[in-house]
Amino acid sequence: MASRQSPVTRDIAKVMNRADITRRLVARLENEEAVVGGIGHTNFDLWASGQRPQNFYMLGSMGLAPSIALGVAIAQPQRRVFCLEGDGSMIMHLGSLGTIAMVAPRNLAIVLLDNGIYQITGGQKTHTSHCTDLVGIAAASGIARAEWARDEAHFEAWVDRALAEDGPWLIGVRTDNAPPAGVTDRDPVRIRERFMVGLGVRK
């Protein structure tokens, strides 16, 4: 079950736009699903897609967005939880993929936004520009449902499956180096408080 070939490889996956992909994801959320956006430009585009109360924008702690999303998924098993994570962030915490595979939350999906660079710090290349396939690593870590999206329609089909079927999922999306569509307000306590209200934990 662990390691096997994904039908779409990174080489043939279309290079898409992060802001557009983020909007397509959010447009399909109808049941107050939680979305955790990682450091880098990932949380910027989540912010720009509309400030849903169920969005959490992670501003520090590079690489921990999937772990935070895992915590939410464990605490609220009836809610679907999505995580948007950049490739530079993901390579910092590869072990967390194994943790997610082992805990196996049925309600968790990670959307890997792989632009091949650390865009926010000046566009330096990450390992994925050279040789590393993060969907392959996710699959080998034990996340059985790890796939590259061929194009936008294919991405939406994976999201629909992640909304309806058991996970965990990791959906790999290749993205371009267009700038983000907005800038997140930097107020961690407000972000956290709003998210807790959005999750029904706080009034």
Next chain:
Amino acid sequence: MATESPAKTPWYDTVLAVLKANQVEIVAYVPDKVLAPLIARLHADPYFTMIPVAREEEGLGIATGAWMGGKRTIILMQTSGFATLPNVLASLVIACQIPAILMISERGTMGDHQLAQAIVCRTLVPTLQTLGVEHHRITRPDETEFICDRTIQQAYKTQAPAALILSPLLTNNPAWK
């Protein structure tokens, strides 16, 4: 709580009871030899959701997400595990006011034979002080329940992380065995 004779109740049984009494249900950990009996008992008790993580930082991420979703987490680690955490404590846990509970087995002091552990150990309390994280060293069975229970309660009431340091005086002292 079953503490008629505190000296006879092993520290790990006291800790387990305190966690339950405070509804701390999720346990993330990277193992440590001293923590082994606690980890084994927590695994054996279906009340707890046990998450062995690859790095201690993940535990803080899980604790943050779980607390925002309404559940309480403790992260178990040794001194060297704590030494990996300042960035995540500062930029996530303290910045967002997350009541993450850390339990740290204090290695590298009071007779440890490993120089590496001893050097790392010197960073523990100064780092906690620099970050302004509430921390207490537990040295005796008869203070274990009080310190753990009150510290955990205060962490949730004040929405701040807290560190419980298990001294060798508690965990490796023939007087309590």
